[in-house]
Amino acid sequence: MTPPPDSDPFDRLTLLERALCPDIKQRFWNLVSLCIHGSDCPYCCWEWHGHFARRGYGEFYLFKQGRRSVQVRAHRFAWIIWHRRPIPEALWALHYCDNPPCCNPHHLFLGVNQDNVDDKQRKGRTSRGVKHGNAMRRGKWLHGEQCSRARLTAEKVRDIRYLAQSGTRTKAELARLFGVDWCTIRDVLTRRTWNHVP
Numbered sequence: 001m002t003p004p005p006d007s008d009p010f011d012r013l014t015l016l017e018r019a020l021c022p023d024i025k026q027r028f029w030n031l032v033s034l035c036i037h038g039s040d041c042p043y044c045c046w047e048w049h050g051h052f053a054r055r056g057y058g059e060f061y062l063f064k065q066g067r068r069s070v071q072v073r074a075h076r077f078a079w080i081i082w083h084r085r086p087i088p089e090a091l092w093a094l095h096y097c098d099n100p101p102c103c104n105p106h107h108l109f110l111g112v113n114q115d116n117v118d119d120k121q122r123k124g125r126t127s128r129g130v131k132h133g134n135a136m137r138r139g140k141w142l143h144g145e146q147c148s149r150a151r152l153t154a155e156k157v158r159d160i161r162y163l164a165q166s167g168t169r170t171k172a173e174l175a176r177l178f179g180v181d182w183c184t185i186r187d188v189l190t191r192r193t194w195n196h197v198p
């Protein structure tokens with residue numbers, strides 16, 4: 001049985017250990033195009049410019065094990081570095097921005113595989129009727145302001161409320177981050193919309 005495409009090369013704690021190592025962290029961020037706004041910028045996609053795996057996802061080389069080089073998905077590693085904890089078993093690091101090479105931790109959220117499938121179906125990115133490789137090309141083109149077409153999901157609504165409660169983001173920042181209007185954020189927070197989401 002082949003491992004699922006988003007699985008890590010070895011156990012979660014070993015991976016966390018690597019992610020906390022300053023040298024490895026430095027080598028990782030050197031392969032990411034950071035924006036000019038600093039390390040807390042929620043707006044821009046930080047694209048990977050290292051080695052790429054299939055489907056447009058970046059791949060970060062960790063070390064050699066025998067003759068095999070051990071790699072990890074770049075965006076997953078970015079999530080682990082940022083949050084300083086392992087990604088729980090069976091969870092995927094998914095992109096709000098629909099941009100596979102993006103390693104901006106603010107654009108990543110954890111979800112189950114099914115979310116990813118639903119997400120793709122909603123965006124018409126499943127293989128049915130779509131030319132092979134299309135997802136990757138599309139990923140390359142989707143940036144910044146194009147995110148404004150994004151629609152909210154229950155998952156995102158929960159995240160918006162969580163971030164607003166934590167007091168670290170203004171409504172305007174949340175609007176930019178989730179690619180929606182300011183009033184959409186206000187309605188979510190006052191529960192005028194999405195009231196069914198706990």
Ligand SMILES: [Zn+2]
Pocket residue numbers: 035036037038041042043044
């Ligand atoms: Zn920025």
Ligand SMILES: [Zn+2]
Pocket residue numbers: 044045046097099102103104107
């Ligand atoms: Zn992004």
